[in-house]
Amino acid sequence: MNSPNSPRASASTGLLIILLCAMGAGPLFNYGISVSSALIIEQLGITAGQLGLIVTVVFAAAAVSSIWLGNLADKISARSQMLIIFVGTAVALVVAAFAHSYWLLLVAAVLAGPAQAISNPTTNRVIIRAVPAHKRTGWIGVKQSGVQASQLFSGLFFPAVALALGWTGAALGGALVSIALWLISLKYVPAPTRSAQRESAPQPEPPEVTVDTGQMSAVSTKDKMPAVVYYFAVIAMFSGMGMQATNVYLPLFAVQELNFSLVLGGVAAAVSGVIGVVSRLAWSRRMQAGAQPSKLLMLINAGALLGVLAFLGAASWQAPALLWTGAALHGITVLGANVVINAGLLQIVPGNKIGAASGLNSMGMYAGFALGPLIMGLLQDVTQSFTVGWIFVGVSYVLCGVVTVLLYRRTRAKGNP
Template identity: 30%
Template sequence: MNTESRHSDSLAGLSFLLVMAMGMPMMIFYAIGILGPALILDLDISRQQLGWLITSTFGFAAVLSPWAGALVQRVGAFKGMVGLFLLVGVSFALMGALPGFGGLVTALLFCGVAQSLANPATNQLIAQQVPAPSKAGIVGLKQSGVQAAALLAGAALPPMALAWGWRAALAAWAPVALLMAALVVRWVPPRVTAEQRFSLRVHAPNRWLWMLMAIQLCAGLALSSFMTFLGVYADQQGVSAQAIGAMVSGFGIMGILSRVLLTPVGARLPDASILLGVLFVLAGLALMIMRLASPQQHWPLWLGVVGMGLTVAASNAIAMSMLLHDARFGAAAASAGMLSAGFFGGFAFGPPAFGWLLARTDDFTAAWYSLAAILTAGALLCVLLLLMRRRK
C-alpha cells in the first residue's frame, strides 16, 4: 500500500511539472492577447506589429523544433525540463528590463527556445516514466497546461498590469519559472545514459507525420490569430479589460476540459483523425457565431471563445497522443519536435497575416472568414489522413 501511495505521489508531482512545462512558455501568448491594447498604446506600434511579437517567439520555436527532439533524446528529459524553465525565467525577466519593441522581441526569443523544448521533453518524460495505461490521460493532462496558462493569465494579468504596469506584471512570472526548475531537480530522477547521439541531421517525416503536421499548421494558424487579436477585437466592441481577461480565462477552462476529456476519447477511437476533423468544423462554426458581436451585444464573443476552447484547442493534445499510441509516426521525442514545428509554424505566420488583412480591409470580417477557411482546410486534411491510414 505504501508503494502504491509513493507511486501515486510521484505521478502527481510529475503531472504537475508536465502541466507547468507546457503552460509557462505559452503564458506570453495569452498575455499578448490580453495586454494587446496596452502594448499598442505604450509601444506605439500597429496591430500588424502586435502579430509580429507572436512570430518572434513561435517562429523561432518552429525553426528549432526539428532539432529540439533530437537534442532532448541526447541530453535526456531531465536536462530538457530544467533548461526549459530556466529559459522561460530569463525571458520574462528580460521582458521587464529591456526597453521598446525591439527589447520585447529579443526577450521573446528565449521563450521561443523554451517552447521548442516543451513537447519533446514532456513526451520523452511520459514515454520513460508513465505506465502505458496512464499515458493517454497524462498526455491530455499535460497538454491542458497550455489552457491552464490561459486561465491563469486571464485571471491574474489584468489586475497585475493595472497595479504595476504590464512590464512588471510579466517580470513577476520569472521567479515562478525558477521555482519550477528547482522542483524538476527535486522530483525528476536524471537518467545517466542518453538514447542517441545528437546530430544536426533532421530525418524527413513520413507521409502520415507530414499530414498530421499540416493539420497542426492549420490549428496553429487559427488559434494564434484568434487569441492574439481577441483582445483588440473585443476592445473595439466596447468590452472592458477585466472582461477580456475573463474571456481568456473562459477559453482556458474550456480548453482544459476539452483536452483532458477528449484526448482519452481519441485514444479509444479506431482513428482519432475522425475526432480532429469534427473539432475543426465546430471551431469554424464558433468563429461564424463570434462575427455577430457588436457594441450592443457581447454574447457572440463569449460563445465564440467557449466554442474555440472546446474544439480546436484540444487538437494538439489529440495529435500528440496519436504519436505516442502509434510508433509508425516516429520516435516519441523526434516526432513531437516535428509536429511542434508544424504547429508553431502556424503560430508564427498566423498573427502577422491576420494583421496584414486588418491593415488592408480595416475590418475584422475578411480576417474571421479567412480563419474559417483555414479550419475547413484542416478538416479536409483530417479526412485525407483517415483515408491514408485505412489504406495502409
C-alpha cells in the same frame, strides 16, 4: 514490487503536475503579451499588426529550433530540458519587462521561442519513459491542458497586475512564477545520474509490433518516420494558424470591437482557457477509449468553424453573447487538437524516436502559430476591422479539415477500421 526507477513508480502525481506546468510555462510570454495587448499598444505606440509580429517571432524561433530541440530531447537529461523550458521563459519575460522599445520586445520573443519548442518533445519523452502504456493517453490529455491552464492564469494575472504595477511588474511576476516552477520540478524530475543509469541498462531490441489504434500501427525502430507523422504536422500547422490567431487577438477584438475593458478582455481569453482544460481531458478520454484520431479532428474542425461564425456575428451585431459563445467553442474544439495529435504520435512512434517525431510535429504547429497572428494582424491593420481576419481563421480550419479527410481516407485505404 516495483523498483524506484520503474515506469509505474516514476509516474507520480507530482511528476504529472510538473509536466502540465512545463507545457504551460512557455506560453506565459505570448499569453501575457496577448491579454495585455491594449496596454502594450498604447505604451509603445505600435499597431495591431506589429503586436502580431511579436508573437510571430516567438513561434518562428520555435519552428526553426523545433527539429534540433526534438532530437536533443532524445539525448539530454529531463532536468536539463526543464531548465531550458522554465528558466528560458523567465529570461524572456525579464527582457520583456524592461523593453521600452518595440525591438527589445522582439528580442524577448526570440528568447521565448525555444522554451516552447522543446516542451512537447520533453514531456512526451518523459511520459513514454516513466508512465505505463495504458496510462499514457490520459497523461497526454492532462499535460496538454497545461497550455490552457496557462491561458487561464495569464488572462487573470497579467491584466490585473499590469493595471496595478504596469507591464514591467506583470512580466517580472510571470518570470518569478516560472523560476518557482523550475525549482519545484527538481523534486519530481529524475536526476541525470538516475536517468543515465536507465539509459545505460541493456535494452532488448524491440520487435515490430502492431498496436490497435483504430487507424494506424506502430513501426519498428528500424523503419523510417511513419507518413502519418507528416499528416499530423500539416494538420497541426493549419489548426495552429487559426488557434493562435484567435488566442492572440481575442482580447484585443473584445476591447476594440465590443468595448470590453482590459480586464474583461482578459477574462474572455481565460474562459477559453478554462473550457480548453476540460475539453483536452475529454478528447484524451475519447482517444483512450479507442476513437480514431482523424474522426476526432474532423469534429474539432467543424466546431471551430462554428466558433468563427460566432465571432463574425458578435462584430456584425454588437452581440457580446456571441463573443462568449465563440470563446467557448474555441476552447471546446481547436484547443483540443494537440491532445489528439500527440496521443496519436505516442501510439505510432517508437520510444527512441518520439523526441524527433514530436519535434517534427512541433515545427508544423509553430509554423502555423507564427503565420496566424502575423496574417491576422496585417489584415486588421489594412482593413481596420477584424472581419477579414476572422474569415482567414475560418479558411485555415477548412484547409485543416481537407488534410484531415485525406488522412482518414489514407488510413481507410490501408484496411484499418
